[in-house]
Amino acid sequence: MLILAGLGNPGGRYAGNRHNVGAMAVDEIARRWNFAPERSRFQSLAREGGIDTPKGAVRALILKPQTYYNDSGNAVGEALKFYKLTPADLVVFHDEIDLAPGRFRMKAGGGAAGNNGIRSISGQVGPDFRRARLGVGHPGHKELVQGHVLSDFHKVEQAWLSELLAACAEAAPLLAAGEDEKYQAEVMRLAPADKADTRQQRQGRNDQ
Structure with missing residues (x-):
């Protein structure tokens, strides 16, 4: 069993926000x-299904916490506890300002790097879950x-965004296989996508 949690804020007002790219x-x-x-479960909108892998289908639960972004851990922790899963069975999709727009990185464990949703989840289940980080770039100033x-x-941005979301879905068998x-x-x-380092971008903007 795998839980795929996509972070974001609930409601149409936020649906197109960069903060909601994990939910997308x-x-x-x-x-x-x-x-x-x-359907409504675990303080989330949840969907059940399976992802095909060479070794057979992997059962998965998709969660979109409805607790607001900064309290995502309440929903995710409840689901992990219910299914008696470990952090290794959890993948959290979220926006990452320290990656250039359209870039994608996987990471397991580590700190929150200022992301309050990740901090909330770490507070509930520990830091050792898997993170799927979708780059949205940095505006240049804190x-x-x-x-x-x-x-x-x-x-x-819609062209690269659509390509990135489709790629995350198409490659999902590899994620499901670990x-x-x-x-x-x-x-x-x-x-x-462009490999630009957003830290360099920020420095360049700050120097102007």
């Missing part, structure tokens, strides 16, 4: 692999971050 990704996985319709992640993707490094490589093969 798990929605696309659910669509690609024909998961069951959404005080602009909240407005950046709580604003919608621009029209010019092949996180191969999953990362395949997502980036299917949806290549």
Whole structure:
């Protein structure tokens, strides 16, 4: 059993925000692999299904916490406890400002790096869960971050965004098989993106 949690804020007001790209990704996985319709469970919108792998289908539960982003751990922790799963059985899809737009990285464990949703989940289940980090870029200054992640993707970003979400779904068998490094490589093969280092971008903006 695998839990795929996509972080975001509930309601139509936030649906297109950069902060909701994790929820967008798990929605696309659910669509690609024909998961069951959404229902309310674990303070979330949940969908059950399976992802085909060479060794057979892996049962999965998709969660979109409805607790608001910063309290995502309440929902995710409840689901893990119910199914008696370990952090290794949890993959959290979330926006990452320290990756250039369209970039994708997998990571297991570590700190929250200022992400309050990840901090909330770590507080409930420990830090050793798997993270699928979707790059949304950095606005250049710390005080602009909240407005950046709580604003919608621009029209010019829709092409790479659609490609990235589709790649996350298409490569999902590797994720379900526990092949996180191969999953990362395949997502980036299917949806290549600029390798720009957002830390350098921020420095460049600060120097102007």
